[in-house]
Structures are given as C-alpha cells and as structure tokens.
Amino acid sequence: MKTFFFSITLITISNLCVSQGVQFSFGANYGSYNLSDIKLLRNDFRQQLLSSLPISIATVNDFPSHVGFDLQILFTQKKFNMGGFASINSTGSRLYYGDYSGHLTFDQLLKSIGIGGLIEFIPSKKENKRAKFIVSSKAGIALNSYDLDYVLQLGQSVDLQQLSFRSTNIFMMPGIGFKKKIGAFHFQPEIRYLIDIPGNLKLSTDSNLTLNKPNGDTANASWSGFRIAISIGYEKKIK
Amino acid sequence: MNPLSKLLNVLPFFILIGCLYKPVEEPLTSVRLNSTTTSINLTGLTNGLVMPLYKKNTFQITVSPSGLKYYSIEVFVEDQLQFSQSSSSNYFSFELDPKNFSDGEKKIRILSKRSSGTKSLADLLGNEIVSSENSWKLLIDKTPPNQVSNSKIEIIDGKSIIKWDKPNKENFLEYNIVRTYYSKTNQESSDTLKVTDPKLSSFHDTNYVGGKVSYQIDIKGYQFYVAGIKFFFDCVPISIEFQPDRISPYFFYSKSILYNNSIEVAWYGSNFYSLRPPTSSGKIDINVKFGEFIDFNVFVKPIGKDAYNTKGNYSISRVAYLGYKTKSYFTNIYFSQQYPAYFLGSFKGERLASNCMVYKLDKETKNPIDSLNIPFNGIVMSQNGSLAYLVTSKKLLKLDLSTLDIVETIDFTSIIGSGITSYTYDSFDYYGVTNDNLFYYKASGTNSATLYIMNLTTKNILWSKKANGSNHYLSQNSQYLLHENALYDRSQTNNWSKLLGKFLLEPNSINGVVFRENNDVMLLLGSKAQIYDPSTPPSSFGYLTPKSTIAGSTYLYYDPTSNTLSGKSGFNSNNQFIEVVDATTLFPIKRVDLVLDNNTPWYTALYVNNTFFHEKGLFIPNP
Numbered sequence: 001m002k003t004f005f006f007s008i009t010l011i012t013i014s015n016l017c018v019s020q021g022v023q024f025s026f027g028a029n030y031g032s033y034n035l036s037d038i039k040l041l042r043n044d045f046r047q048q049l050l051s052s053l054p055i056s057i058a059t060v061n062d063f064p065s066h067v068g069f070d071l072q073i074l075f076t077q078k079k080f081n082m083g084g085f086a087s088i089n090s091t092g093s094r095l096y097y098g099d100y101s102g103h104l105t106f107d108q109l110l111k112s113i114g115i116g117g118l119i120e121f122i123p124s125k126k127e128n129k130r131a132k133f134i135v136s137s138k139a140g141i142a143l144n145s146y147d148l149d150y151v152l153q154l155g156q157s158v159d160l161q162q163l164s165f166r167s168t169n170i171f172m173m174p175g176i177g178f179k180k181k182i183g184a185f186h187f188q189p190e191i192r193y194l195i196d197i198p199g200n201l202k203l204s205t206d207s208n209l210t211l212n213k214p215n216g217d218t219a220n221a222s223w224s225g226f227r228i229a230i231s232i233g234y235e236k237k238i239k
Numbered sequence: 240m241n242p243l244s245k246l247l248n249v250l251p252f253f254i255l256i257g258c259l260y261k262p263v264e265e266p267l268t269s270v271r272l273n274s275t276t277t278s279i280n281l282t283g284l285t286n287g288l289v290m291p292l293y294k295k296n297t298f299q300i301t302v303s304p305s306g307l308k309y310y311s312i313e314v315f316v317e318d319q320l321q322f323s324q325s326s327s328s329n330y331f332s333f334e335l336d337p338k339n340f341s342d343g344e345k346k347i348r349i350l351s352k353r354s355s356g357t358k359s360l361a362d363l364l365g366n367e368i369v370s371s372e373n374s375w376k377l378l379i380d381k382t383p384p385n386q387v388s389n390s391k392i393e394i395i396d397g398k399s400i401i402k403w404d405k406p407n408k409e410n411f412l413e414y415n416i417v418r419t420y421y422s423k424t425n426q427e428s429s430d431t432l433k434v435t436d437p438k439l440s441s442f443h444d445t446n447y448v449g450g451k452v453s454y455q456i457d458i459k460g461y462q463f464y465v466a467g468i469k470f471f472f473d474c475v476p477i478s479i480e481f482q483p484d485r486i487s488p489y490f491f492y493s494k495s496i497l498y499n500n501s502i503e504v505a506w507y508g509s510n511f512y513s514l515r516p517p518t519s520s521g522k523i524d525i526n527v528k529f530g531e532f533i534d535f536n537v538f539v540k541p542i543g544k545d546a547y548n549t550k551g552n553y554s555i556s557r558v559a560y561l562g563y564k565t566k567s568y569f570t571n572i573y574f575s576q577q578y579p580a581y582f583l584g585s586f587k588g589e590r591l592a593s594n595c596m597v598y599k600l601d602k603e604t605k606n607p608i609d610s611l612n613i614p615f616n617g618i619v620m621s622q623n624g625s626l627a628y629l630v631t632s633k634k635l636l637k638l639d640l641s642t643l644d645i646v647e648t649i650d651f652t653s654i655i656g657s658g659i660t661s662y663t664y665d666s667f668d669y670y671g672v673t674n675d676n677l678f679y680y681k682a683s684g685t686n687s688a689t690l691y692i693m694n695l696t697t698k699n700i701l702w703s704k705k706a707n708g709s710n711h712y713l714s715q716n717s718q719y720l721l722h723e724n725a726l727y728d729r730s731q732t733n734n735w736s737k738l739l740g741k742f743l744l745e746p747n748s749i750n751g752v753v754f755r756e757n758n759d760v761m762l763l764l765g766s767k768a769q770i771y772d773p774s775t776p777p778s779s780f781g782y783l784t785p786k787s788t789i790a791g792s793t794y795l796y797y798d799p800t801s802n803t804l805s806g807k808s809g810f811n812s813n814n815q816f817i818e819v820v821d822a823t824t825l826f827p828i829k830r831v832d833l834v835l836d837n838n839t840p841w842y843t844a845l846y847v848n849n850t851f852f853h854e855k856g857l858f859i860p861n862p
Binding site: 155 | 266268359
C-alpha cells in the first residue's frame, strides 16, 4: 500500500514538473453494484426472520444505484493528463415490517471511499472548441464499511442491535468519455467500468473476526459494475 | 470570493447530505384487529350455581378462542393462589382437594391471559396479551352424614331390589353395599357393590343368585366412612327336580323368582352342556342310555361369570340310569358304627358317649314314641326291622324291636377266648349280621387283627383269620366273604378255610357290600357302586369285572316294602342326593337333591316306606 501511494505521489510530482496546467473537477457517478455476497447475506437473514415470524416483511430497498461523487485533480499536458482522485459511493437495503404495535427494520448500509491515481489520454491533437474524446483509467484502493442495523420497536420499547464491518478493496476503473471546454471550465461525461478486487469484511471492533457466508466462505463487498459519470472542472494554466 | 472558493465551500455539504445512501421509510402494514372475546369454561361448573366439592377433583379449563400462541391461567380460591400455569395450549387442568379448605361456600376465581390473536408484530412476539377473569362457587362439606337406615330387600318383578332411606346429606362419594353369601357350611364370602350416586335409595343387585345373603350399606366419603346395619335375606332361586323315566329321564325346573336378575342356570355335563335362563319353567332332557351315567353340575350363577368362581352354586353330582333285569332281593343292611341308624323308617339307633339309644318312631311324624337305653357304647344294627343287634367290644345284644327289649346277651369273651379281654374298642372294628351269623373284625393292632365269623344260634366260631385290611362283608347266606378286598367262596363246600377263588376288586377302598339273596349279585359301595357276579369269576387270578355301575353311594338301604334300594351320594354339602333304584331292575325311580338345604348332613339318607329321611330327622316330602 505504501509503495502504491509512493508511486502515485512520485508520478504526480514528476508530472507536475512538466505540466501545463492543473484541473480541479467535481463529478457525480451513477451505476450498478455487484455486492453478490451482501445480497446473499440479506436473503439468508430474511429467510431466518420469516421462519420465526410469519409477517409480510417487505424488501424496501435492494441495493439500488445511488449517486456517488468524485473529486479529482489533474496535471494537464497535451495528450496525457495525470493526477489523483477521491470518490465516495454508498448503497444499502432495508427489510421492513411495521404495524400499529411496532415495527421491525433490518438495514444494510454500505459505503465505499476510494482514492487513487488516474490518467487521461486525449487522442485528438486539434485545438478547437469541440468536445474531445478521452480515454481514462483510474486505479486505487477503496475503504469499505458495511453496517448492519436491526431495530425492533414495540410500543415504547426499542431493541437495537448494530454490527459494523470494514474491508479494503483494490480496484481499477477504465472509462471513455468526452471533455468539452468552456473557457477555464470544462464539462466531462464518461462511462466507466469498475473492476474490484474485494477484501474480506472484518468486524470493526475485532479485525480477527470476518463475516462469513452461509456456506462458510468469507464474505466481501464487491462494487464492480458500470458507472455513468459526469463532472465539471476548472483549469488553471501554469506558466 | 472567486468561483472556486465558493465551490470548495459548498462541496462538503453536498457530499455530506447528498452522497450517502439512506433507506426510504415504508408505510405501516394494516392489521385486522381480532375482536373475539375471551371465555373461560370450567368443566363441571356452571355460572351462578354452587358446585359441591366432596372429594379430590380434577377440573378442566378451556380458554376460548383456541389456536393462539400463548395462554396462562391463575386459579384462586378465596383469593389464595392455588394453581398457575402458562402454555401454548388453551386447555388446562388442576386439582383441588377439599381437605385443604374449611367447610362452607368458597369463591373460585380464574384469571386468564392469552395472546391477542391479531397477528400483529407484538402479538406474534407474545407481547400483546388479553386478560379476562371469571368466578364460580364451591361448596365444601366434610362432615359425615347419618347412617343409612331402614334398609331391606324386596323381590319385585323378578328383581332383587335393595332399598334404604337416604342419609341426611349427599356429601359422600358412594354407597358401599357389602354383600356376604353364606354357604351351607356357614362359610362367609363377601364382596362389595358400589353405588356411586348418593341421590339413589335403591339398587338392583342383578347378580344375586339366591341363597342366604346379608347386606350392609355403608357410606364412603372422601375422608370418612359410615358403616350401615347388616340385614339378611334368603330365597331359593330355582327348584330343580329330577324326573326319572325309563325312556327319557329329565330335570324339571321351575320359573325362578329372580327371573329378572342377570343370572342363569348353567348345566355342565361330560356329554351335555346348555345354558338356560330361569325366566320360565322347563325341563332339561338327559341324554343317557341304559347302563350309562352322566356327571353334571347345575349352577345358578351371574350371566357371563365363571360358575366355579361365583356364589350360590348348586350341583347335582351324578345321574345314573341303568338296570339289571334279574329279579331278586337284597337282604343285608349295613350301618356305620358311628352314626345313627334308621330301621325301616320306624326305629332309630343312636350311639352316644357311654350308652346307646334305640327309638321307636311314629310312622307319620317320625317322632320317637318309645325308647330303650342300653348301657353300652356300641353299634346298633338291624337286618330286617324286627331284630336289632348292638355290638360292643365284649358283648352282642339282641334286641326285639317290637317290644324294645333285650332278648339275648352274648358274651364274646366266652366264645372267642381269653384274649378278648385285651381287645379295645376302636375305629378299626367292623361288625355285621346276617340271618345266621355275625362277622366281627377285631383290630387289636395294625398287624394282629382277626376276623371272626360266628353262628348266632350255636355261638360257634365258624371261621377266624388273622388279617389286615378294613373291609369285611359276609353274604346273607354266608356263602361269600369279602375280605381284604378279595372274595372268598365257600358255596361249594362247607369248609371256610378252603377258598375256591381269590379275586381282587376295584376300587380297593370299599365302604360296604350288599349281597343279593341268591348271591348272584353283590353290590359294592365305594367311590362308585359296582355290581359283580361272584359266580362267574375269571379263570385266573385277576380283577373282577363289574357287570355294571351305578351312582356312587356311601351307604345303601334296602326297603322290602317298596322293593327299593336307596343310597346317598356325596361327601360334602354341595354334592349330595338320595337316589332310589328299583331293587329288581336297578332302574332309578326317584331322586332328591339335598343341595338346597343348608343343614343337610352328609351321613345316612334313606328312602323307606316311600319317604325320604336321614339321620338328622329331616324328612323330605315324597316328590
């Protein structure tokens, strides 16, 4: 991990030395998440719950696509832009039943904060105002949190049980898109695919304990999937 | 502030507010409220009524509605918790013991809790409980009631109905009717009939089979017992009469006075079996052929019960139906030495502790009209009703029965010899008289007994023999001697010491023998009576083969007036009868069962002058 950060930092500094400008951009992404182990655990919990309580429990949310956000900094050259980025994505699910006597809620909340380096390649050599095709690739690590909240409330009595897990993933996310400059600002839509190498989910209070699937294998949170992203940025020329 | 600074200022808020996923809320699920009300049913208790609690009782509680997840009850008597239980079933049971409470009326209150049944989340988790309460009244009374009084038994429409006056209270569990049967020997056998309804004051003893019985109606409470007063009852359940017939003999039975009791008359025989309810009179044919016999018993017993394990059994041990066609007469009579003897229905000899009494009887009433006291302790015998003999260890007295005088005294000492003085009178002595002779078996020791035969006229000893054994009989004409279970014959010569034949007889245990006048037949009385012809012995040593067999009889009497032989069968009170056979043909012609008379002895019983009687003076009407 240290080597990874060291390499990114070194590339960024070296690129900074030869760069023509610095771009700051902020974007949003929207996509799908694999999360197969998490869904499996949710289904297993649902089955166990229904076997003990014959209630019409509803799956209110089922790990929906949710807007994520990116921050990135790029040191620009003619065809290659290099820099770093930070992103945050979250999703979750909720099982819910409620009536006049109380309610039962089982929430799974997932959050992933990714940081890493990126590179953009702009094939076009023309200097004009038209949008330019770009190919990009990001690589980095993602710090994941997986929180389980179980709430049973009957009248004024509330029973709350919480568990929290953590994992670290390594990912790579190639993408293609366009970049349209409007003065110092630019507008950049992209489509990306996140390839995740997930790590094991470990109990936050005791990293020796891992979350296991019903078959005994360790569970992980894989965020792999397509992303549609759009970002806006500001570039400052370096003289 | 430039645009970048503005963007950087607001960006964190966007991230914080908009970036993170938050689950959406869901509206509540509607639940249909269950409006059923709770009811508590307590088995045996009715609202508003007071239930008596006179014994330990198990109550059953059903809480409605059923099928819910959770139920619980708490039972209070006078606000004291007696029982509590939780269950997934709506059924509970608990026990109350009156001994734990004082007498009086008590309030029993039951508090019930159950799931609501709404299927709401709280209900499914067992946290939605509906409570209800109900109460009843119990009556505790442990003070015993009065004794049952005025108890009696009545026969109504063929039923034996026990009646009594009810006690002053009904706080008891049951009537225990202790029924005791008394056998003919006054042995008691008891059982208990239970009447579990205290409100009753009568009871049909359907199993009463007749006979002497006593009842005692006791009251049994939970912790008390009140004994009643014993009362007696007796009735003859059925009259059974043997009707001999030369072609088809049968039993006639009358309609039972207990015809509506659950009893039956059961007939058990070796070749014959039938059950007939005593609801009407009728007859039972006896399938016996000439020369055969059948054993069977008659029982009056409860329907469906084993006759051998029930009370009030009556039995007829044997019916014989046979004949012997040679016309002849039996002339010898043998009486036991220990029991009174009847002579032709007009005299009775009685041996007492130190003397003997001979009574002359009125022929109609059988009461003594004259008597003779003989100062000797001996046995009285008669052979023809005109003369009787009394034998002691030393003397033989000849009595004239018409005048009740001692007409002759014979001193054995002078006849038998000096040894006679050492003889002692004991139960091993046997005596008999014929027309001419006395035979006298003197047992002075186990291996030194001697049998004498003496001519009564000449007083000469005709024959004497050292002998063991117990049965010695002389034929009327002194031609045959039954001695040590062997037959001696001097019919061809006059020499007693010369025995022409020796034949073993069966059975070995012989109680008596009668020789017919012309000696062609002798009747042996043993466990079964058998008829032999001594003139046709087997060619070699062996057993004599009976020509025929008749009913077992311990004693036999020949009555020349009616030309009948009568004897009594059976050794115990349950199995006795007097059978009369024609002395010529040996056909059975009359029979009287003695079993219905509790006082029937098991000794002599005779048929004389067309009248049955036996030594106890019980005269039985001629059937």
